[in-house]
Amino acid sequence: MKNGAPIVFAITGASGAPYAVRLLEQLLVAERKISLIVSSYGLRLLSTETDIKSIDALRDRVGANAWAKHVTVFANDDRGAAPASGSAKTAGMVVCPCSMGTLSAISIGASRSLIERAADVTLKERRKLILMPRETPLSAIHLGNMLRLARAGAVILPASPAFYNRPQKLEDAIDFVVARILDQLEVENTLVKRWKGN
Ligand SMILES: Cc1cc2nc3c(=O)[nH]c(=O)nc-3n(C[C@H](O)[C@H](O)[C@H](O)COP(=O)(O)O)c2cc1C
Numbered sequence: 683m684k685n686g687a688p689i690v691f692a693i694t695g696a697s698g699a700p701y702a703v704r705l706l707e708q709l710l711v712a713e714r715k716i717s718l719i720v721s722s723y724g725l726r727l728l729s730t731e732t733d734i735k736s737i738d739a740l741r742d743r744v745g746a747n748a749w750a751k752h753v754t755v756f757a758n759d760d761r762g763a764a765p766a767s768g769s770a771k772t773a774g775m776v777v778c779p780c781s782m783g784t785l786s787a788i789s790i791g792a793s794r795s796l797i798e799r800a801a802d803v804t805l806k807e808r809r810k811l812i813l814m815p816r817e818t819p820l821s822a823i824h825l826g827n828m829l830r831l832a833r834a835g836a837v838i839l840p841a842s843p844a845f846y847n848r849p850q851k852l853e854d855a856i857d858f859v860v861a862r863i864l865d866q867l868e869v870e871n872t873l874v875k876r877w878k879g880n
Pocket residue numbers: 693694695696697721722723724726727730780781782783784816817
């Protein structure tokens with residue numbers, strides 16, 4: 683992946699907004715360019731699960747200076763924005779968290795929003811698409827959609843923290859999942875100790 687091209691970062695309305703905030707913070711620490719798209723339910727979940735009630739509040743949480751340098755925000759109903767075209771270079775896309783609704787739409791190429799279209803473009807251009815779904819239990823429909831996406835080249839990276847590293851607090855569990863996403867994006871990180879065997 684190229685350092686210069688932005689990572690498309692979509693936040694949708696599945697539970698797990700704290701993962702999105704932490705991932706965004708870490709991408710800014712790594713000085714990566716971000717094309718940010720937040721669905722209306724993504725914002726609702728940010729508001730429900732964190733103290734962040736607006737995009738401006740998200741900016742203030744992750745740091746206004748870094749945001750001004752690295753983040754471009756796109757409206758989810760603007761399917762004419764840069765991430766809607768394969769000719770706009772990107773360093774891949776992550777949907778964190780990814781609702782079952784958005785996952786379903788991406789799996790059939792619906793492209794009815796900028797998030798869905800940008801994901802469709804990411805797949806057709808053979809760039810890395812990382813989806814962090816959160817739902818439980820999973821129906822055959824959810825599983826079928828995930829299988830179709832995995833076969834199309836997407837990385838399905840569920841919000842599944844591990845316990846072998848003995849997390850002491852919620853932030854440790856969040857960091858475990860965020861580190862796995864950063865690894866997929868090839869962003870150097872030291873968020874969690876790497877397993878070296880017993
Ligand atoms: C409090 C709350 C929690 C939700 N949690 C989930 C969830 O964990 N997974 C999921 O797939 N949908 C969840 N939903 C439903 C989605 O937000 C809903 O299907 C929405 O239309 C998704 O739209 P989006 O993908 O455009 O953000 C939740 C909704 C609310 C209000």
